[in-house]
Every structure is written in structure tokens, then in C-alpha cells.
Amino acid sequence: MNETRIETLLHRGAEYQRAIVEFDRLWETGASKQRPERMMQLLNVIEDMSSRWYRLRSKVLDGKPKTALTPRANDGERGAGHPCIAGTGARQLGRVMMHPRTAGAAALLVAAVAVCIGLAIPNTVPLQFVEEGGVIEIVTLFAYLAAVLGIHLLPSPQMPSRDVLAVSVVLVAMGAREADLHTAMYGISILKARFYLDAPPHQVLGALCVLAPFAAAAAWLLHRYARRWLRPWSQWSVAMTTTAMLIAIAVIAKMLDRAPAVLGLVSDAPAPLLHVMLASEEVLELSLPMFALLAAAQSSLGPRASLSDRH
Template identity: 35%
Template sequence: MKFFRSPYLSFWLAVLVSLLGLAFWVSCSPETVFRYTSESGPIERLTEWAYLGAMGITLLFGVSLLKRKTLVAVLIVLGYMAAREADLHKALFSISILKIKFWLSGSYPLTSKLIAAAVLLPVAWAVGYLLAFRTISVLAGVRERMSHAISIIMIVAVTAISKVLDRSLNALVELFGWQFPQWLWSFQASQEELLECLIPFLFLVALFQYRSYIRQRGMSFFSNY
């Protein structure tokens, strides 16, 4: 479909989801918003399953589309993002292994930090590999307005925005002791959780846009690697 191949599809999907979050926030009480966006709420559960579904679909279609290392790296990133949504980054110890506090704290022995480093090593490799060997190709694709390349950039942008939303109010409370009304906390939750839920779907959009691209061109976007 022409609409699916549009270079701005992922952008408009992000705008639509943000507007849906706004409508959800306007039409519901803060308590209702918190109930649906809580860590054990339905939106977060949907996000977890969406990541698992994205992994399966990427494995199914990516074998014939992506170089082996690229496929493995993408699957690792999706798996870690699913694990984070399930709060597995807190499962080993009493604190998230993604927090700087864990690494700087003297409360945790060196063995614990070595275990955490071993757990994080695969995703560090995956992110490093994608940045080192795919950034140039993706940026070149953005300059040529390739839809899949722009969708990849949107994945990064939406991930960054959702993380900023997730930490913004909490950081202000921790740093300055500021207090915020419930309606603002619920607005933050409505935007952050829905945008996070969009991320695995953007992975699939990028995958199928890329599939459409190489079918049209008869070549691989990553053929040089």
C-alpha cells in the first residue's frame, strides 16, 4: 500500500498514539489512568506481549531480509526491552541493574556487579554493533527519504521521549523536592506508557517497510556489511 510505504508513517503513528493518550487522560480520572498504566496494568502487559510478538515476527521474516549479525542484534534488543517492561532488570537484586546507583553503591559486592555486567553484555554488544555498522546506512536512507530508515529513527526518538517522560517529574522531585498535582502525574503516565507500547509496533513497521523496499529494488539495504 502507498500509505504503508510513506516515509512519514511512523511519525504520524507516534502523533496518533500521543493524541490517543491525551484523549484517554482528558476522558478519565487520574485514578483510572493510573490503574491502566500501572506496572501490572493492561497497557504494560500489552507492551510486553507486543515485544515478544515483534521478536517472533522479526525472526520469521528477518532471516531472509537481514544479515545474521543484524538479525541477532535486533532480536537481543527486542528481548531486553521486553525484559525491562517485565521489570526483570530488578529481579537479580533489590535495585535495577540499569541504575548508576547500583554500580556506584558499595552495598553490592563485586561479584554482584560482575553478574550484572554479564547479563548486560549481550545488549551492550547488540547496541554497539547496530550503532557501529548500521548508523551510516540508516542516515543515508533518511537523506533519501526511505520509509524504513525514517522509521528506525522514529524508534530511537520515541524511545528517548518515553524515557524522558518517565523520569522527568521524578527527577524534579528527587532534585528539588517539588510536588506535582495528580492530574500532571496522570498526564505523564498516559503519554509515556502509550508511547512505550508503540515502540515494538514501530519495529514491525520498519521491518515490513524494509521488506517492501528490497522487493522493489531487488537489493539489500545492508548489503555492504
């Protein structure tokens, strides 16, 4: 019997247990900005233990005549619920989320899904599925709700609570726009300049009061993060890249919304083209809260190197 190997095992097991206890303590009582760093330390310990996992046999535990130290046959014996497997899976998911091409790949996937849905109308997918008040729009509203909740639940060392609140207000505004609440007050969109030229003063004042919190939140975020966007793209964080993709998708969705009327395609264009444009607009709008939640998750992983360091 090799007593040195047993001592090594016990030492590693104690180290593993101490890491978990320390992680739990800091997670509950420590500063939120320390959580991502402690999480990565814990995952490193778990991964190290998973590569050196041993089982201690004894005649007391399993009736063997003598104590022996043998390695596990393979990772499959531990089971999917083993903390080593769970830790490795979480680490791999984190690497995928922090990859610089994740946002671009997700955008391409969204575009492909939108085109497929558009081409499937009306033979497979009913037109009502992508129209105003349809299934996709309803799902989009719930997605905005999930994004707002997710941003508050995900701790981010890079965003203080005031910034998180401002992002939530902006997402609420985007969700309200998707629900057409901007036309519910006076029967005309309060986002159009024509409203402020033709509407009575009391309606203009009411519209400004409604829009003031959203404008203030957007101005606050612009003040806080404008300088970061002026850096070279190679110095952007992954969360910034995802946010830029979100903004680009929002602009494209707005262009698709206006394109048929602007280009005079409402009556002249082939039906499949109009269906693809309509489906693309709705699916892209659905992806906006998902990209916001992805950016929040990437930010919650803590500070990372610039994009140039990940290639």
C-alpha cells in the same frame, strides 16, 4: 466471434498462471532476497489482469448458444476473495506502509491516544490501567513478543540473519526492562552506575554477564548501520525513518518517566497533568514494539528509493 480476443485472453491467463507458479517456486526454494522483487512482479501482473478481466462464456459452461467474450460488469462481481482484489489490496497496503510520513502519522496518533487516556482518568479509565503492572504494561510485554516473532517471520533482503538476531536480542532487552527484570536480580537496577560503585564484586560480575549479550547486539548493529545514519535525511529509507521515530519515542518516554520527580511535580502539579504524563509514558512504551514491527515490515518489502524520490 472474435478469435483474436479469445487468444489474447488465453495468453494473458497463461501468463498470469505462469507468474503464480514461478512466484511459488522462488518463494519456496529461491534466495530470500529475491522474494520482495518477485512479490512486486506478481502484484503487477495481478493488477494488470484486474484491469483487463474478461469472462469466457460457452454453451458448454453456461448453456449459451455460442461462445462470446464479454468484460466483467464491475469489480464487485468478482467478490472480495478474488485474487485480483486481494492483490490490489496488498499493493495499496504496501504503498501506505512505505509512505515517508507513515511513521510520523503513527506517532501523532499514539500521542493523541495517550492524551485522551490521560484526560479520561479517573472518571472513565481507572488509574490502575496505566500504573506499573497494569493492563497497558502487560499488553506491552506481549507486543514485544509479537515483535520478536514478527521480525523472524518477515523476510528482509536488507538484513541478514545475524542482524535479525541482534535486533531480536535488543528487543528482548527492551521487553525485560519493561518487565522490571533489571531490578529482579539484586533489588536495585543493574542499569544504574550507582550499582557498580556500591555492589559487591560478584554482583557486578553477574550483572555484566547478563548485560553482555545485549551490549554486544547493540554494538553489532551500531557497527553495521552507523554509516547509513550519517547520510542526509533525504537518503534514508522508510524503515530508517521509522527506527529513528522509535528511538525518539523511547527517549521521550524516559523523560516523561523522570519528569515528575525531577521537576518536583509529584505533589504540586494538578492531577490531570500527572495523569496525562503517566498515560503518555505507558502508551509511548507500548508503541515501541509496534514501531519495531512496522520497521521490520517496511524492510521486508525490499530496497526502495530514497525519501526524496517519494514526495
